[in-house]
Amino acid sequence: MTDSLTCLTTEKRNERTNHMDQMSTSEILSVMNEEDHKVAEAVKQVLPAITTAVDHIASALKKGGRLFYVGAGTSGRLGILDASECPPTFMADPEMVQAVMAGGGQAFTKAKENSEDDVLQGGRDIQANKLTNQDVVVGITASGRTPYPIGALEHASKVGAYTISLSCNRSSEISDYAECPIEVVVGPEVLTGSTRLKSATAHKMVLNMMSTTAMIKLGKVYENLMVDVHASNHKLRERAKSILMECSTASYEEAEQTLKDAKLEVKPAIVMLKRSVSYEKAKQLLQGAGGNLRKAVEESS
Template sequence: MEFNLSNLTTEQRNKHSLQIDKMTTYEILTIMNSEDSSIAPAVRRVLPQIERAVELTYEALNRGGRLFYIGAGTSGRLGVLDAAECPPTFSVDEQLVQAVIAGGPTAMYKAVEGAEDDGEEAVNALLERGLSAQDVVIGITASGRTPFVIEGLKYTRQRKACTIALTCNKQALVSQYADHTIEVVVGPEVLAGSTRLKAATAQKMVLNMISTAAMIKLGKVYENLMVDLHASNRKLRERARRILMAITGVTYEEAVLVLEQTQQEVKPAIVMIKTGCTYQQAVESLQQSKGFVREAITRLLHF
């Protein structure tokens, strides 16, 4: 499969950085900072497309499906990063959000030559993970023409699962193989074709939005606090106490005592303090409320 890269926005030369090799350090940093200021507006322009991606992701997760990111190089690493952060942030199973990166785990630390061209590897990886029609797959490719991503999305469609493409070029090739597309165009890079710069920043912003918004819609957040965090270390246990104090107004010592009763789970601790119920009653109410703290509290107060 041959591709013409010359017309891609991500491959164009940036007119503002044509003399960057002659610039001082401060001038280099200034132009990079100036170019970065275009990223948020570019993401804002595609908020309706991101909104739809969030809804599709939420629907898949709510019906028992999983979220897969698939990508190569920097795009793949961004998928791995977002997937890895979901379990500690939202206490979800590590299988719920997964990343498939061209070249496998080794590619997180060093480039695996030719991996992005191996579409069969993408298919095999998804096959091994038991991809089903319940799942949603987000293909991440700045250029929009990465064979690894395209073949992965083709296979996903065969499995009748939802497909989303995230790219940084208009009318990208990958868009032909996705049910829904987010094309966030940030313009030519300071270094032509180096999509680890603006394109990667834009992709990370979009992935942050999709996973965070979907988890909020699944009841993983109360107010603007991470009440479903997995308090697996000292820092997170301390955060759990501070969260409980902020929401309920209890003292530090009281927060420690209640969290000991809930095995460091913040949600039932909130419900217990807000309603005066037992741990078991809090757990049952949360189960009946599908994990939504506000509903669990209301259910107990109006029982």
């Protein structure tokens, strides 16, 4: 592993901001905004690789496999953010999408920068999750050379899990350890080397794309509605009622009662409204359709 960072795009100086300390507040914000515009285009360039990653993730999850995000620092925190939102958004089992971060969970709020340098620990931490060849592991590192996620991908490969890397430099070192390398080259950061900026934005976009699209492929979305939302608080219950009204001719009161009768489960509630059936029958129809709401409401009994 090379020790030099000077060859990395993420470590190069951005010529547009060489005199940033002399700029006005407005000028700094303007150039940051202009640089951020480059992120979406960089992600667009790697859509084929993201497509490959998502298809493998969805296939693995359908078969009972799990998705693991592994990273250090900002990369690890982004993995935790994306994984933690899957249960409330898609009613996914907490085991389905998980994050493993260098330094453990406490490193999410208090940086432990030296923890990223232990390649063996990356392997040990992912191994502790009893990884199998049914799982998928995504190693996240802006530089593409962080030992911790590289160690995790090394172990993942040994057990036959599908491996994906996510970095922000061309020909990244971590790409050599992944079956599906994704290199989102966003260019030099506004603040030299601060990959919590454009690089992190790119990675959040890609992680959101991967998890959301995989959940769509699993039938957890109907049209563009989150029909597997976990209605666990007032806001989410109100959202659930709105979804029921969007999917049927139900009034607010009817949606509220149906949601209650469906034990706050949106999918069965929609089937109940669209097929005029009981909660028990709605559950049977969904089970027969493999959880796919569209099939459950469109196929004949």
